[in-house]
Amino acid sequence: MSKPYYDAADLRKFGKITEWNEELGTKFFDYYGKVFEEGALTAREKSLIALAVAHTEQCPYCIDAYTKDGLERGVTKEEMMEAIHVGAAIKSGATLVHGVQMMNKVNKLDG
């Protein structure tokens, strides 16, 4: 019998990490909460950034959480898809820009 590594129901238990280290857990959640407050960026903008990063980090919990969070804030599916394309563009750009390193190396070794 195999069990999946990820269980959607575990997301609700996230807060429990504090039970095994209260000081660090509490500091983390205080920080986390503060980060997402309305500031120079709106909470809605932050939610979309979080959604894009959730995808680049490929965190299934974060994807569930920030898809729902976006819906709650009235974010449309078009906005969500555009946001994750931004993440994907940076990811692929980050891969491809290393192509210059490859080209440099080829030019040096086999120029």
Add this chain to the structure above:
Amino acid sequence: MATQSLQKLGSNLAESNKQLDILSNGIFKNGELPTFKTKISETAQFPLKAKALEILQINVGYMCNQVCDHCHVDAGPDRKEIMTRDTMKRCLEVIKNSGAHTLDLTGGAPEMNPNFRWFVEEAAKVGIKDFIVRSNLTIIRANKKYHDLPEFFKKHNVHVVSSMPHWTRGKTDKQRGNGVFDKSIKALQDLNAVGYGMPDSALRLDLVYNPSGAFLPGNQAAMEKDFKKALMEDFGIQFHNLFAITNLPIARFLDYLIASENYEDYMYALVDAYNPAAVKNVMCTNTLSVSWDGYLFDCDFNQMLELPVNSPSKHISDFNKTLLEGRDIVISQHCYGCTAGAGSSCQGVVA
């Protein structure tokens, strides 16, 4: 998109006791989640008691020109429950003597009741402070005979509260039916044209937002800002306030939650977001709901679940303010919908 009521479809969820069974069994019966009674008992808020009556909400009938996916009334064109003029007359007597400062007419589409205009004219004479009609907007454009409703509302200084699930066509039509968005926009423009919703105008126009799926409403103030910006930029529309309302797990929304396998997650979300501060101001403590046939309920949701007031005064014909005040509110697990986050009521957030 729904086209018929659950009642017409013969769904067993059209029966209120079936809905109550679902809400009392499963995750609440096996103790996975606490019942609403247990939860409010933790902060010594059980039993919930009715305070002095402030808002009289009258449901003048379940007939509606729309069949919205998540309607807690299970309203639609096929519903025939309509308040008679006789019952309206009894309501008028109560309006005069109840001491309530707000009269709130709802449905269905209240305008479809053949005696709607007569009732509004008579009720407006009583001089109640805030006279609300909950209009779905599209009714104003549904038929020529309704085109003058904005003028009619203005004449009687009615406070218009209208549903608008989103500022985009896609999300609105998905929830409320094809073409609803365009008609709603036109109706809002008609209302603006006679002065409704304009800054500093005494003609109040508020919008109601409820989520289009199995998630809770976001921050009311932030949503209001987004709605105002988009409706102004795209259509030049103005309104006063946005009320963010949580979908309660009853009727068509319950049917949707079960069919889409979201029921348990949604109940978890409601219980996780439980806010004891919202309990203090839940609308049932200052509101009475009157059904199309004159019976009294703690709220429109209890009306749909056929949970009558816990008082010897059960009908508009034997309305007794003294007997109703201090009554124990009838609760079940659907009540979590009004206590999640900043709370929810027909007037928006409560905490």
